[in-house]
Amino acid sequence: MIDRQFPITRMRRMRKDEFSRRLMRENVLTTNDLILPMFVIEGHNSREPVKSMPGVERLSIDLLVEEAKEIHALGIPMIALFPVTPLEAKSLTAEEAYNPEGLAQRAVRAVKAACPELGVMTDVALDPFTTHGQDGIIDDDGYVLNDDTIDALMQQALSHAEAGADVIGPSDMMDGRIIEIRELLEEHGHINTRIMAYSAKYASSYYGPFRDAVGSAGNLGKGNKYTYQMDPANRNEALHEVSLDLNEGADMVMVKPGIPYLDIVRDIKNEFKAPTFVYHVSGEYAMLKAASQNGWIDEKSVVLETLLSCKRAGADGILTYYAKLAAIWLKEVQQG
Numbered sequence: 001m002i003d004r005q006f007p008i009t010r011m012r013r014m015r016k017d018e019f020s021r022r023l024m025r026e027n028v029l030t031t032n033d034l035i036l037p038m039f040v041i042e043g044h045n046s047r048e049p050v051k052s053m054p055g056v057e058r059l060s061i062d063l064l065v066e067e068a069k070e071i072h073a074l075g076i077p078m079i080a081l082f083p084v085t086p087l088e089a090k091s092l093t094a095e096e097a098y099n100p101e102g103l104a105q106r107a108v109r110a111v112k113a114a115c116p117e118l119g120v121m122t123d124v125a126l127d128p129f130t131t132h133g134q135d136g137i138i139d140d141d142g143y144v145l146n147d148d149t150i151d152a153l154m155q156q157a158l159s160h161a162e163a164g165a166d167v168i169g170p171s172d173m174m175d176g177r178i179i180e181i182r183e184l185l186e187e188h189g190h191i192n193t194r195i196m197a198y199s200a201k202y203a204s205s206y207y208g209p210f211r212d213a214v215g216s217a218g219n220l221g222k223g224n225k226y227t228y229q230m231d232p233a234n235r236n237e238a239l240h241e242v243s244l245d246l247n248e249g250a251d252m253v254m255v256k257p258g259i260p261y262l263d264i265v266r267d268i269k270n271e272f273k274a275p276t277f278v279y280h281v282s283g284e285y286a287m288l289k290a291a292s293q294n295g296w297i298d299e300k301s302v303v304l305e306t307l308l309s310c311k312r313a314g315a316d317g318i319l320t321y322y323a324k325l326a327a328i329w330l331k332e333v334q335q336g
C-alpha cells in the first residue's frame with residue numbers, strides 16, 4: 001500500500017507564483033560570495049588576452065590597479081593575484097618566488113595602496129617560478145621534495161605578508177606547510193594574515209587554460225602533479241587533508257576544481273563547519289565561455305546557476321573568473 005498524499009500535498013503549489021518561490025528559496029548567491037583571480041604581467045599599460053580563456057586578460061600593474069578599483073566598486077570583497085613570471089626570472093629553485101621586488105609583491109603593494117579596503121589574496125606555490133613548472137623543488141629524478149619546498153614557501157608567504165597581502169593561499173599541496181607558514185607569520189607579527197589553504201586540491205585536467213595563462217604549461221610539458229595533488233577518485237582523503245590544515249592554523253579551506261567536486265565541498269562543510277571555499281577553475285570557465293560564444297547556452301543564466309550550485313553545496317565563497325560579470329549581473333537582478 002502506498003501512503004497517498006496527493007492531492008493533499010501538491011509540490012507545485014509553492015512553485016505557482018514568484019512570491020512563494022521567493023519565500024521558499026533556500027540559497028542565494030550574492031556579490032559577497034565572489035573572489036576574482038587576476039593575472040599580472042610586467043610592463044606598463046599592457047594587456048594580453050588569454051587565448052584559452054576569452055574575456056580574461058593579463059594586466060600590467062598599472063592596469064591591474066585600475067581594474068581592482070572597479071572590482072571594489074562592484075562590491076566584490078577580494079581578488080587573488082597570479083603573476084606571470086618572465087622566463088629569465090625562472091630557476092630550478094624558484095628564488096624569484098620570494099623576491100621582495102617580485103611581480104606579485106609589487107602588485108600587492110600597488111593594489112593595497114590604491115584600494116586599501118579590497119581584500120588581496122596571493123598564491124603560495126613555486127610553479128610560476130620554476131623552469132620545470134612543478135609547484136616545488138625537485139631532486140634529480142624530478143620528484144618534488146616536500147621539506148625543501150616548504151622552506152621556499154615560507155619565505156614566499158612571508159614576502160607576500162610583508163607586501164601587505166591580506167590572505168595567503170598555499171596552493172602547492174606540500175604536507176605540513178600550513179603550520180610552518182603560520183608560525184613564521186606569527187613570529188614576524190603578521191598575526192592577522194589569513195590563510196586560505198588549498199586543502200583538497202585535485203590533480204585535475206581542468207587547470208590547462210590557467211597553465212597557459214601563467215605560462216607554466218610549456219615548462220611542465222608532459223609532466224604531471226600526481227605525487228602531490230589528490231587523485232580525483234578520492235573522497236575521504238579530502239576530509240583528512242582538511243582536518244590537518246585546520247589543525248595547522250588555516251582560517252579557510254578550499255576545494256579545487258569546483259563543479260566536478262561539489263560532493264567534496266558538501267562533505268567538508270558538514271564535517272568541519274569552517275569557512276569553506278571552492279575554486280571554479282580555468283577549464284570550467286573555458287567550457288562555459290566556449291558554449292556561450294557558440295550560442296549553445298545562455299551565458300548569464302548558466303553562470304549564475306553554476307555559482308549558486310556552489311553555494312548550495314556549502315561553499316561560503318567562490319573563486320571564479322566570472323566574478324566581475326556575475327557581480328554586474330547580480331546588480332541588474334537587484335535593480336530588476
Ligand SMILES: NCc1[nH]cc(CCC(=O)O)c1CC(=O)O
Nearest residue numbers: 125127171206207210281282283
Ligand atoms: N599552484 C598553481 C595553481 N594555482 C591555481 C591553479 C589553477 C587555477 C585554475 O585552473 O583556474 C594552479 C594550477 C596547477 O596547480 O597546476
Ligand SMILES: [Mg+2]
Nearest residue numbers: 173174175241
Ligand atoms: Mg595537505
